[in-house]
Amino acid sequence: MGMLSPSMMCAQIDELRTYLRAFEKNGIEYLHIDVMDGCFVPNLMLGTDYVKQLRKLTNIPLDVHLMIVEPEKKIPWFDFQPGEYVAVHYESTKEWRKCLEMVRATGAKALATINPPTPVSVLEGVIDVIDGVLVMTVNPGFAGQKAVPETIQKIADTRELLKKHGKGDLPIEVDGNCSFEMAPKMREKGADIFVCGSSSVFTKAMPLDEAIAKFRECVK
Ligand code: DX5
Numbered sequence: 342m343g344m345l346s347p348s349m350m351c352a353q354i355d356e357l358r359t360y361l362r363a364f365e366k367n368g369i370e371y372l373h374i375d376v377m378d379g380c381f382v383p384n385l386m387l388g389t390d391y392v393k394q395l396r397k398l399t400n401i402p403l404d405v406h407l408m409i410v411e412p413e414k415k416i417p418w419f420d421f422q423p424g425e426y427v428a429v430h431y432e433s434t435k436e437w438r439k440c441l442e443m444v445r446a447t448g449a450k451a452l453a454t455i456n457p458p459t460p461v462s463v464l465e466g467v468i469d470v471i472d473g474v475l476v477m478t479v480n481p482g483f484a485g486q487k488a489v490p491e492t493i494q495k496i497a498d499t500r501e502l503l504k505k506h507g508k509g510d511l512p513i514e515v516d517g518n519c520s521f522e523m524a525p526k527m528r529e530k531g532a533d534i535f536v537c538g539s540s541s542v543f544t545k546a547m548p549l550d551e552a553i554a555k556f557r558e559c560v561k
C-alpha cells in the first residue's frame with residue numbers, strides 16, 4: 342500500500358486547519374514540508390517556524406524536504422524529531438554524508454534526495470547511512486510542474502541499487518507531479534511514499550476526501 346505525504350506548500354494558509362483535520366480523519370501518513378531558501382532553488386518557501394508551529398497543530402509526522410544550501414549548518418535549526426523524515430539533496434552540499442548522519446543523530450530518518458539529472462549511482466556512497474531515498478520527478482522549486490519522463494525509470498533503478506546492497510526494503514519517496522495519472526506508473530516502478538500536490542490531493546476538481554480516496558486507489 343502506498344503512503345501519502347501531501348505537499349503543504351499547496352495548502353492555502355486560511356484552510357490549514359481544515360486540511361489537517363481531513364488528513365487526520367483519512368489516515369494520511371506524512372506531511373511534506375518544502376523548505377526553500379531562494380539559493381538552492383529559485384523560490385522561497387516554508388521555514389523553521391512553520392515546521393515548529395505545524396508540529397503543535399497535528400500528530401501526523403513531518404516529511405521535511407530541505408531545498409537549501411549548506412544544510413549542514415541549518416539542520417540543527419529545525420529540532421527534528423524521531424519519526425520524521427528529512428530529505429537532503431545530493432546537489433545541495435559537499436557534506437551530503439555528514440548531513441544524512443546529522444539527521445539520523447536527531448532520531449529522524451534520513452532521505453537521500455536526487456534531482457532528475459543526478460544518476461542513482463551517487464547513492465552508493467551513502468547507502469549505509471540512509472533510511473530511504475527521495476527521487477525527484479521534477480526539478481525542485483515549484484508545484485504544478487510536469488514529471489521529467491526519464492525519472493520514472495529512475496525509481497526502478499533506485500530499487501535495484503538498494504536491493505544490490507541488501508537495502509531493498511528501504512522506502513522510495515517520489516516528489517513532483519504525483520498525479521492520478523502518473524502515480525500508478527510510479528507505484529509500478531517501486532515508489533512507496535507519494536508527495537501529493539496540485540495534481541492530486543490539492544486538486545480543485547473534486548472534494549478533498551474524494552481526492553484522497555481516489556489517490557489511494559491509484560497507489561494500492
Ligand atoms: C517542488 C516540491 C514539491 C511540490 C509538489 O519543488 O518539492 O513537493 O510541492 O507539487 P506538485 O505535486 O504540484 O508537483
Ligand code: ZN
Nearest residue numbers: 375406516536
Ligand atoms: Zn518537495
